[in-house]
Amino acid sequence: MKFRILIILFLAVVSCKPPEARYPVTQNSGSYIDQSVQRNKQLLSQEEAYIQEIIEQDSTRNYIASNSGFWYFYNQKNTDSINTEMPEFGDIVVFDYNISTLDGQPIYAEGEKPTKEYAVDQEKLFSGLREGLKLMKEGETVTFLFPSYKAFGYYGDKAKIGTNVPITAKVTLHSINTETNNESNN
Template identity: 40%
Template sequence: MMHKIVVFLLLFILLSCANSQPRRPINPKPSTTSFQKSVEASKRLIEFEESEILRFISRDTILNYKTSANGFWYAYNTKIDGQTTTPKTGDLVEFYYDIRNLKNSVIYAKEELGIRTYKIDQEDFISGIQKGIKLMKVGETITFVIPSYNAFGVFGDGNKIEMNTTIISTVTLLNNKN
């Protein structure tokens, strides 16, 4: 009797494993064409924003803009020469700033935004300004022209800044508590 049970179990195991089929996904893979369309749309948006920024910069006869390796443009309103240090990761800085659009219309005035205290690279803030503050010395004022992908991106700020909006911000570094 034991012999029959063992044979039955062996046959059952062999037969149940012999016909295993891999399961097929319920949903097919997403097409790469939608991804490619998204990439192409992003490239067109970046090209458009950069051409608008260059047009704005070319009309500004007062400031001399430089291109940053971090994807924004900047110009010194007030520059301090000398051996003073610039903020680095972990420093606590105080600054005031405003936000304007490419028509130079004020979106948020510096009085509305007030003095901002910010810990370098350890808080969520406008990406372009985060990187730009690292270029500044206490007492300097810099105007940044920041494309949407370094500002508020495809969502805007949920209030006054719409999606894909290039911003201009004039920042004055008041204090660096390193």
């Protein structure tokens, strides 16, 4: 009996060692991510060069470079000194837009997209348009040139716009219902 207890005690002491870490069979060095970053930088560089080429060839318009990485020009500018408000967080804006390629081929023609009501920065909208609307005043029509990362990026819109397609969007801002107006109407 003592012998069995000694064996059980011995096995218990020997088997109580800390667990050993299991290491992966293969290790990735992150080279795929590095390659992806390089591809994206190259793609952006090509798109920006193409947009600059378009701008240089068009001497009839005054293009403005935004701080957000896209370009735009006014088709119709609001020169009214009274109405100078631009949309801010929470404001409700009503606008129309159409989308075409940088070459001018329509993707979504004028009137194909319904008039949209949008709560600024509170609803989904592609990043370029979301930022572009904040640069507009009521009654203005602006044409934006978006590199693909500011448009629909890698995924496209899953309908007519494919992967990494830079676009032109012509936007008309019909009205801005400011957050203070929203609160007083409730």
